[in-house]
Amino acid sequence: MHINHLLFCNVALFAIAAVTPALAEEAPAAEDNAASGEIIVTAERRATDLQKTAIAISAFTPDRLEERNISNVRDLAGQVPNLFVSRASISHTTQTFSLRGVGESDPIQEPVLAVYVDDVYVPRQIGSMSEFVDLERVELLRGPQGTLYGRNSSAGALRIITRDPDDTTHVTAELGYGSFNDVQARALVSGPIVSDALSGSISYIHRSRDGVTYDPTLGHDVNRIDLDGWRGKLRFTGIEGLDALLTVNVTRDRSDSRSYVPVNQPGPFSRRRSYSEVEPLQHLNAQSGSLRLVYTLSPALSIKSITAVGGFNLNPVYYDNDGEAALIQKNLIHYNDKFVSQEVQLNGEFGDVSFTSGLFYLHERFFVERDGFSRTGAVATAPVSRLRAHNITYTDAYAVFGEGTWKATDIFSLTAGVRGTIEKKRFVFDNKVIDNNRNVVSQSIAGEADKTWHAITPKLSLQAQWTPNLLQYLTWSRGFKSGGFDNRATRLDLATLPYDPEKVTTYEGGLKATLFGSALRSNLAVFYNDYKDLQVSFYDPAYVGSRRGNAGKAHSWGVELENELRLSDRFSVQASGGYLKAIYDDYKGAGGAGVNADGNPLINAPKYSLSGGATYDLPLGDSGSRLRLSANAQYQSGFYANALARPQDHVPGQTFVNGSVNWVLPDERFQVGVQARNILGADKPVGSTYTPSTGVYYKNFPDPATILFNVRFTY
Numbered sequence: 001m002h003i004n005h006l007l008f009c010n011v012a013l014f015a016i017a018a019v020t021p022a023l024a025e026e027a028p029a030a031e032d033n034a035a036s037g038e039i040i041v042t043a044e045r046r047a048t049d050l051q052k053t054a055i056a057i058s059a060f061t062p063d064r065l066e067e068r069n070i071s072n073v074r075d076l077a078g079q080v081p082n083l084f085v086s087r088a089s090i091s092h093t094t095q096t097f098s099l100r101g102v103g104e105s106d107p108i109q110e111p112v113l114a115v116y117v118d119d120v121y122v123p124r125q126i127g128s129m130s131e132f133v134d135l136e137r138v139e140l141l142r143g144p145q146g147t148l149y150g151r152n153s154s155a156g157a158l159r160i161i162t163r164d165p166d167d168t169t170h171v172t173a174e175l176g177y178g179s180f181n182d183v184q185a186r187a188l189v190s191g192p193i194v195s196d197a198l199s200g201s202i203s204y205i206h207r208s209r210d211g212v213t214y215d216p217t218l219g220h221d222v223n224r225i226d227l228d229g230w231r232g233k234l235r236f237t238g239i240e241g242l243d244a245l246l247t248v249n250v251t252r253d254r255s256d257s258r259s260y261v262p263v264n265q266p267g268p269f270s271r272r273r274s275y276s277e278v279e280p281l282q283h284l285n286a287q288s289g290s291l292r293l294v295y296t297l298s299p300a301l302s303i304k305s306i307t308a309v310g311g312f313n314l315n316p317v318y319y320d321n322d323g324e325a326a327l328i329q330k331n332l333i334h335y336n337d338k339f340v341s342q343e344v345q346l347n348g349e350f351g352d353v354s355f356t357s358g359l360f361y362l363h364e365r366f367f368v369e370r371d372g373f374s375r376t377g378a379v380a381t382a383p384v385s386r387l388r389a390h391n392i393t394y395t396d397a398y399a400v401f402g403e404g405t406w407k408a409t410d411i412f413s414l415t416a417g418v419r420g421t422i423e424k425k426r427f428v429f430d431n432k433v434i435d436n437n438r439n440v441v442s443q444s445i446a447g448e449a450d451k452t453w454h455a456i457t458p459k460l461s462l463q464a465q466w467t468p469n470l471l472q473y474l475t476w477s478r479g480f481k482s483g484g485f486d487n488r489a490t491r492l493d494l495a496t497l498p499y500d501p502e503k504v505t506t507y508e509g510g511l512k513a514t515l516f517g518s519a520l521r522s523n524l525a526v527f528y529n530d531y532k533d534l535q536v537s538f539y540d541p542a543y544v545g546s547r548r549g550n551a552g553k554a555h556s557w558g559v560e561l562e563n564e565l566r567l568s569d570r571f572s573v574q575a576s577g578g579y580l581k582a583i584y585d586d587y588k589g590a591g592g593a594g595v596n597a598d599g600n601p602l603i604n605a606p607k608y609s610l611s612g613g614a615t616y617d618l619p620l621g622d623s624g625s626r627l628r629l630s631a632n633a634q635y636q637s638g639f640y641a642n643a644l645a646r647p648q649d650h651v652p653g654q655t656f657v658n659g660s661v662n663w664v665l666p667d668e669r670f671q672v673g674v675q676a677r678n679i680l681g682a683d684k685p686v687g688s689t690y691t692p693s694t695g696v697y698y699k700n701f702p703d704p705a706t707i708l709f710n711v712r713f714t715y
Helices: 002-019 062-067
Strands: 038-041 057-060 083-085 097-099 113-117 120-122 135-142 156-162 170-178 182-194 198-209 213-215 220-222 225-236 242-253 282-298 301-320 329-350 353-375 384-407 412-434 440-467 470-481 502-515 520-532 535-540 545-550 553-566 571-586 608-619 626-636 654-664 670-677 687-691 696-700 706-714
Touching: 038 057, 062 135, 062 626, 097 113, 120 301, 182 706, 384 440, 412 470
Parallel strands: 113 156
Antiparallel strands: 057 135, 083 097, 113 120, 135 156, 170 182, 170 706, 182 198, 198 225, 213 220, 225 242, 242 282, 282 301, 301 329, 329 353, 353 384, 384 412, 412 440, 440 470, 470 502, 502 520, 520 553, 535 545, 553 571, 571 608, 608 626, 626 654, 654 670, 670 706, 687 696
16 A cells, blocks of 8 residues: 555656656756865755855765765764764664763664665665665764654654766776685676667675684684675666656675674683574575666756655574673574655755755664573573564654745854654554473463554754855754564563654754865854753663663764865865763663662763874875875763663774775876775773673674775776
8 A cells, every 4th residue: 555655646647747847957966076075965855055054064975974984984983073883783774873971872773864866865884784785975963853754753864865867877897805814805887878869877795704713612703794785776867857766775795793702711811702503593684675766847946856665674683692601692583574665855955045855764674583681690500581573563654844044144044944844753662481402391471562652843044155165053952763562572561562752853063164265164063952852772681681761861972173284186184073972861771770870971972073184195206106095093081871871881992094006007097005004003992881780791893904905996
């Protein structure tokens, strides 16, 4: 039923386009113009100069991604002020985020940082870690994003925008080999099929790597990578004013699930040893398809439709949640996710007024079957709980949103926006008690529950374009993340008890300056977030398991500064920094009844985040070839991985240094390079989990220093 409605909307839009004459050209494609100092972004659903966009936004073009050794989402760690990206997640294609102190550490929950790939919302953090191959741009928007985008996001939005095919032929082929038998291959072919009417592209990525950790219990290395991904695009522009794009994505991930390094080890401690008895199997197959229709109604008005279907099947995925050879806590799981989404936008610009408006619908079915084995005490003789969670969460989300900007004078502009959201969750569960062989012994709990939430989230912003090169803005906005049900619940009262929506009020001010003849780009943002009913997952000893609930109140405030200086056509430097203070104001029961976290720092919220780097093009005589030398470093101060802020929960600060040398041949289509990561061999923990009631205490460590040699051809 849902798909039929969406198809009808798009057929209708296509028919309108076929009979209505177009009066305007499509907006220019986004680009990085180094000569003018401009980076063109589409964060406001239209092409604008980054420096004249009144949003705290970090933008990365392909050149900048290469300069900073960023080849996937996880490499954004440390590159954006006050963005925390876990350097070690539960699997290669699963990624968790925290922005300005607020994130979602449980990967099966809906993210507070919304991820969009070519304007299509990714509803789960499972499968949200993308390897880059055919990128046009990456945009990271900080602060609530509800009046411009289809899905609510209380912390921000990460937009991954890939290259659309056109009438120009593009060919890219890259092959690399490096440490731990790291094999990387990327390829793109794009170009016209029927001139001025039909174009297409296909891209492919492969990555495989041996593990960086050894497991004596299993007798082989673990934390291995084995990934393949394909993307195909077909673009039709044969009707004047219409731009139709069909995209298909396929991902196959056979990488290991994460094997943790236990603090308690037989013999001397090694950060490269896991003693897990569980084979870290992971079989992920993900597919998605989208149809984007853009029709220019007039020079000032356009309509855009984005229809998407997709999901993933993750079966099996096995986790050992302690890293020890003894059975303490393990989960043998089957996840299945299916979603359908539809977004329709009406965007316009009439004189001094520009606006974006839209309707959004999402239907998602998230299925979980989890066989969990958990020791109920810290000693080896403690009984083991054996439970099967079998549940489905249905989500139906409806929204109407929009914002408009009025240019009151040559200097001042006012932006106002609002979003109305209706969101319904239905939770169906049928849990069992199982034996050691995963056979059903008896019924545990069964039933269903549902709940509907409503929210109105406004936004106001005042902008002052003091000069063509200096923008100042003040913004007040509210964000919303809907409530839900705890799909880890094993008690009937908790399974039917919804947790509340998460709400945030944000105050932000910023300055964006382009100085010294566009040589220096400098952006400053100051913010304060007031959170209510912060959604959290925590371990309750009385419950003997992870629970989902609300933390009451929290706040965060901080400062963000980003600078990029181009000293010449050959030499550029960049430096950014963030300061963050993020506190739980009211978090009762964080460690069980009577164990509170009031006044403690929010998890995954480093106080300081700093990054810097430089790129220099060195000509090699009169041959026409050159060396591109790049180096960058990121530092994040220590943080806590648990709201209780115990010494065992502390993750120390450390610095990561990366670099690359690329030899660009006289025929600039060919390039040979070497990339080095973690050059200084940073080896302190990047994550920690401590659960004394069951004896779980393990760490995650970064990959060691690695090197990759590659060759590239572009046309």
